[in-house]
Amino acid sequence: MAGEVWILGATGRVGRAAAARLADRGVDLVLVGRDRDSLQKVVPGQSKVIVANGVEQMTADIARERPAVVVNLLGRYGETAVPIARACMPGGHYVDLANDLAAFSQVFALHREAIDAGSTLITGAGFGVLATEALVIKLCEDRPTPERVRVDALASVATDAGVLGAALGATIVDVLVTGGRGYQDGRMVRARLGSGVRIHPLPDGQQVKSGVVPTGELLAAQRASGAPNVSATSALAPTSPVVRAVLPLFAVLLSIPGLRRLAVRRLAGVRVKAAPRPRTHSWGHAVITWPDGSTRKGWLRTDDAMDYTADVITETATRLGRGEGPAGVYTPAAAFGPDLAIAANGTFLLDQ
Template structure:
């Protein structure tokens, strides 16, 4: 049915990639947004649209029309997720910020009781690093220490930063965790499986939260090649203190979302998810997941999850992608585990 899956923020870049992947799976999505003309152009002749000016209007329409699944690309996810989950429909988002994860995970028991599936982090950053982590954890008890690294490579289109990415970046900048480290700390030079080197550093986002929940490890570091590693990291203590003030954080997020970025080619052939896991008995496992374009992967993952939920493969509760569907989900989305990835 054409009313089964709604994509909120339907004219955005991520939403358009998700819509294309849904159509590949013979699912025609309903695009939801504010601008009727842009929605109609994005949906095409055969597509359906819902024009709503605010999240409150969207919630009213979801309650009235009762789609089976909503895929949310509208930040701030901690706020929009709460409103949408209250409608009782199955929920998927592409969040990668700790506030959104925390607020969703707190509702796990409520969602489980209702038989309602909610999946957060259905994009490259969380799915890539969590999937390789789940692979490394197979057959092992809870580890003592985990580090996950995301190394995205994507073609950048000219345009605005956007609310979703801005919310994740500002949230990560403001986050404080002594073990995980503040933004730009815990630097490490990694040699990728293709032989090239990349520098990663702490970027306290949702992928770290997913790794902590999945592994049960007391020490978890979430890092990225996108984290600042130059002189900018020395202003982090001041920036963190300022952004702990909510009005300043909100202002900074709005400002960042409106900033323009130039077009740029992919910096490397592949994107990578990496995990390093240590156990108290001295066992160490280290592995890689290879992905093509990171932004394309962010379109594929929500579409594949939606297809599985429509097929009845979900279960009630709050999840991240690999926590719900295991390490094979990434492979179904085109990723590959590097042969010989385990070092015991």
């Protein structure tokens, strides 16, 4: 592997896990963040450390030092993804964990620029996008364009004790304001957040509920299949009828900038207790229907979705460091094929 791999946000939950995995692989690792002591505790003696406070300083450092790969785990991808991805070009590669429609669209808009620069930019390299798009690619292999695709991201995650944090607070507010989305007849249309509730009997005998959310999984499934009708649900969606009844009112209130800021601040400070993951496995699920009425279904099984996310980031960054990615902007399986999901410790159960 040639060159350094920089992790921005290395002191966070995914950052610490990915840094440990990349250090085990002997990668030339550089951890970037705002507190030297915290950075030095992540993988003691196995990495260099750069102290940088904020995106502007980080982009300047990247543009000057030219790392081979930059892993962006800072969150707030609508603000951080494009400037950091741009700083990697020409020649450097980029990967992030974005999963919202706005950030996805902004990064995809860099496709031509990335091809000209010989850089690979991967967005959405986490559990939800890979576990669903890998299935779609696998199930559609050697088949014509399907009529309808449905994907479900059914994460099971252990909770660490602490506060929710600003990144997650902002994501929750943005999801409430955006509302749900789906594709109908080739066009993206609005759908009510938490609608389309499905109760999934899982292959391991457990059960989980999911509902419509506005995620990158929707875009990735549409791009992977070319289907005109696509829906995407998540086990993290608000599916209770009482909560769904008040969501439209919340969406209106939270679109007022002052109230939005207040809500993000309040959510960021919410204390959560440590809890084990609610179900044994996390599952990606896809159901594909062709114009002749034939269907294929499949599952992608992993353990804790957060651990899987760290595995996906690690495998993706390693492949980028070896220069294996195509130039341009891609989601993870679109760049490296569906077997990336297996390399990251997932298991396909097809046609079940």
